Amino acid sequence: MIKLLIEYTKDVESKVISVDKKNNRYYCRRCGNHNQKSFFKDQLGTYCRNCLVFGKSSTYQKIWRKKISSEFIEEYCLKKVIFLSDIQKIASKRCVEAYKLSEDLLIYAVCGAGKTEIVYEVILKALNDNKVICFATPRKDVVLELTPRFKRDFYQVKIVSLYGDSPDKGKLGNLYISTTHQLINYYHYFDLIIIDEVDAFPYYNNKMLEGFVKKAKKDNAPVILLTATPTKKIKYLMSSGKLAYFIIPSRYHRYPIPLPTVKLTNNTLQKLNKNHCPRKIKRWLVLRKKNKKRVFIFVPSINCGKLLENILKKEFNCRFVYAQMKGRKKIVKLFRENKIQFIITTTVLERGVTVSNVDVCIIKCDDVIFDDRAIVQIVGRAGRDKYYPNSNVVLFSDYNTLAIKAAIKQIKRMNNIAKEKNLLR
Amino acid sequence: MEKCLLCGQHTNNLFNYCHIFGLGNKLLCEKCLILLERVNNGCVKCGKKTKDIICSDCLYWRNYNLTKLFEIVNYSLFYYNDFGKEILRRIKFSGDLKLIYAFKNEIRLFIKKYRFKDITLVPVPIHNERLEERGFNQSLYIAKLFNLPILDVLVKVNNEKQSKKIKAMRMEFNNLFDIKPGVNIENKRVMIVDDIYTTGSTVHQIGRLLYEKKVKEILSFTLFRS
Ligand SMILES: [Zn+2]
Ligand SMILES: [Zn+2]
Numbered sequence: 001m002i003k004l005l006i007e008y009t010k011d012v013e014s015k016v017i018s019v020d021k022k023n024n025r026y027y028c029r030r031c032g033n034h035n036q037k038s039f040f041k042d043q044l045g046t047y048c049r050n051c052l053v054f055g056k057s058s059t060y061q062k063i064w065r066k067k068i069s070s071e072f073i074e075e076y077c078l079k080k081v082i083f084l085s086d087i088q089k090i091a092s093k094r095c096v097e098a099y100k101l102s103e104d105l106l107i108y109a110v111c112g113a114g115k116t117e118i119v120y121e122v123i124l125k126a127l128n129d130n131k132v133i134c135f136a137t138p139r140k141d142v143v144l145e146l147t148p149r150f151k152r153d154f155y156q157v158k159i160v161s162l163y164g165d166s167p168d169k170g171k172l173g174n175l176y177i178s179t180t181h182q183l184i185n186y187y188h189y190f191d192l193i194i195i196d197e198v199d200a201f202p203y204y205n206n207k208m209l210e211g212f213v214k215k216a217k218k219d220n221a222p223v224i225l226l227t228a229t230p231t232k233k234i235k236y237l238m239s240s241g242k243l244a245y246f247i248i249p250s251r252y253h254r255y256p257i258p259l260p261t262v263k264l265t266n267n268t269l270q271k272l273n274k275n276h277c278p279r280k281i282k283r284w285l286v287l288r289k290k291n292k293k294r295v296f297i298f299v300p301s302i303n304c305g306k307l308l309e310n311i312l313k314k315e316f317n318c319r320f321v322y323a324q325m326k327g328r329k330k331i332v333k334l335f336r337e338n339k340i341q342f343i344i345t346t347t348v349l350e351r352g353v354t355v356s357n358v359d360v361c362i363i364k365c366d367d368v369i370f371d372d373r374a375i376v377q378i379v380g381r382a383g384r385d386k387y388y389p390n391s392n393v394v395l396f397s398d399y400n401t402l403a404i405k406a407a408i409k410q411i412k413r414m415n416n417i418a419k420e421k422n423l424l425r
Numbered sequence: 426m427e428k429c430l431l432c433g434q435h436t437n438n439l440f441n442y443c444h445i446f447g448l449g450n451k452l453l454c455e456k457c458l459i460l461l462e463r464v465n466n467g468c469v470k471c472g473k474k475t476k477d478i479i480c481s482d483c484l485y486w487r488n489y490n491l492t493k494l495f496e497i498v499n500y501s502l503f504y505y506n507d508f509g510k511e512i513l514r515r516i517k518f519s520g521d522l523k524l525i526y527a528f529k530n531e532i533r534l535f536i537k538k539y540r541f542k543d544i545t546l547v548p549v550p551i552h553n554e555r556l557e558e559r560g561f562n563q564s565l566y567i568a569k570l571f572n573l574p575i576l577d578v579l580v581k582v583n584n585e586k587q588s589k590k591i592k593a594m595r596m597e598f599n600n601l602f603d604i605k606p607g608v609n610i611e612n613k614r615v616m617i618v619d620d621i622y623t624t625g626s627t628v629h630q631i632g633r634l635l636y637e638k639k640v641k642e643i644l645s646f647t648l649f650r651s
């Protein structure tokens with residue numbers, strides 16, 4: 001017996017061939033792939049290589065579109081009152097409006113604006129209309145972080161948490177918090193999809209994942225997109241009027257975003273290779289050590305991070321973390337608990353990690369990995385706490401890059417809009 | 426531009442250049458090729474990494490009463506390191522047949538090196554259930570890369586998940602295979618083809634069947650030697 005691939009739906013139940021032919025060209029019903037180069041012939045038929053990680057999809061396999069329907073209770077509410085700033089309230093209303101009109105909407109909110117709370121109202125509204133909602137994000141970390149938070153804030157909502165090895169797979173709920181990858185298992189199912197960090201890897205520029213969202217939602221279901229650093233493509237959609245948007249230029253605590261200063265260093269990499277920390281960087285770090293302030297040190301590569309950790313560890317309480325590293329979470333936890341003063345990291349911590357009262361620096365900011373959006377995200381780590389809204393943010397760079405200029409321009413622009421609209425203290 | 430079959434990165438231009446002279450491998454990039462560890466200076470009979478001339482596995486088969494009457498010389502291309510495991514996982518468990526073609530050039534070079542003549546290839550079969558899951562028999566497709574005659578004459582009779590069993594168990598004979606009736610392979614030089622050689626149990630079980638059919642010589646070929 002050939003295993004059936006399962007997709008959950010609200011449509012009429014059906015079984016369809018997974019890879020089919022149309023006008024003599026193959027296409028994959030599972031991932032939407034049309035590229036003939038991604039299809040390959042094997043002994044029993046033809047399969048799609050594009051979505052292999054999700055299980056083999058082929059001409060000799062069928063998708064079982066299984067009808068499921070969740071139960072709803074009379075009325076949903078929050079467990080506690082969530083306080084929103086004025087601008088958050090307006091954004092929140094815009095989301096509800098977009099949902100009512102079945103229109104897509106982009107919320108462009110600076111790092112620390114409190115994006116998540118903005119969608120609470122629309123989620124409640126949809127739940128009370130007995131609609132199934134998906135809060136999707138490209139990153140598993142976000143799913144793991146938001147699931148307990150939503151469970152804490154929403155009363156009696158059945159929340160399903162979906163990621164690669166999630167125990168919730170196949171469970172029935174009202175609100176799904178999912179990685180964009182896991183949407184492959186849904187077909188015309190959701191009435192509202194909210195996508196957090198649309199610009200983050202791997203969603204950004206990934207046609208397959210965009211296709212999953214389209215497939216998972218009902219045809220007329222609206223999509224609300226959240227981002228702090230829109231990509232060129234999103235900016236184009238905004239400026240051309242193809243996507244309605246709302247900008248939140250200020251943080252929830254109404255202090256401006258710290259402006260980074262650029263400090264030029266010479267031959268940073270060569271010096272690190274010779275086990276030597278550039279003088280300006282060293283001086284800056286020594287001052288942080290004296291003031292007992294925690295510091296995020298961003299580096300462009302694993303190699304660079306290891307070198308720096310080696311040089312600094314004699315004098316500074318520092319640890320290096322990177323994406324593939326075991327025990328990464330533990331070190332971040334120690335940093336949060338103030339047991340490590342300096343955390344050296346690759347761009348893996350560029351998003352999501354919020355620690356209060358930190359200073360931030362980027363080493364070798366001229367590296368191509370630090371594009372304007374990455375720099376804005378990293379600067380966004382600073383000054384998140386309303387009690388410590390000021391941080392010292394330094395970009396150590398061998399030279400000024402276009403990305404640095406663009407990032408600073410962007411931050412200044414947002415601070416200016418916030419000031420003009422009287423959104424700052 | 427070609428992309429590396431294993432990592433999806435663009436293959437190095439330098440390497441494509443080498444390929445013109447028959448030295449390189451345009452289906453694999455330089456980085457991936459380095460991660461594959463070639464079988465070299467191992468056991469003379471099976472290639473296993475050992476300090477002895479003949480490894481303990483081979484000595485076992487040499488003394489075992491069902492296999493001592495014939496000899497099998499095994500050729501494997503690579504050792505089964507972490508990268509090898511990952512490749513085989515993607516081929517067998519994800520069912521990505523295309524990756525097998527990454528070894529096309531390696532196999533062509535192998536044939537050139539040993540100048541095999543009048544060889545008939547006998548791929549190791551898989552159970553029908555596996556075939557339906559995977560979509561292909563990997564051994565058959567490895568054999569197809571040789572451009573030599575293939576006799577797909579074996580059948581698997583018992584679906585026991587071999588890879589899940591412990592090594593000691595695998596040394597024993599379970600009659601997992603059979604030869605289709607009415608096949609004449611008398612006096613032929615045959616080469617058993619499989620994806621991996623672990624203890625030699627599969628190859629020797631099949632070897633015994635072939636020996637009973639009075640073949641002239643038995644060789645075996647696998648992509649990996651664990
Ligand atoms: Zn596909
Ligand atoms: Zn490669």
Ligand SMILES: [Zn+2]
Nearest residue numbers: 468471480483
């Ligand atoms: Zn041996």
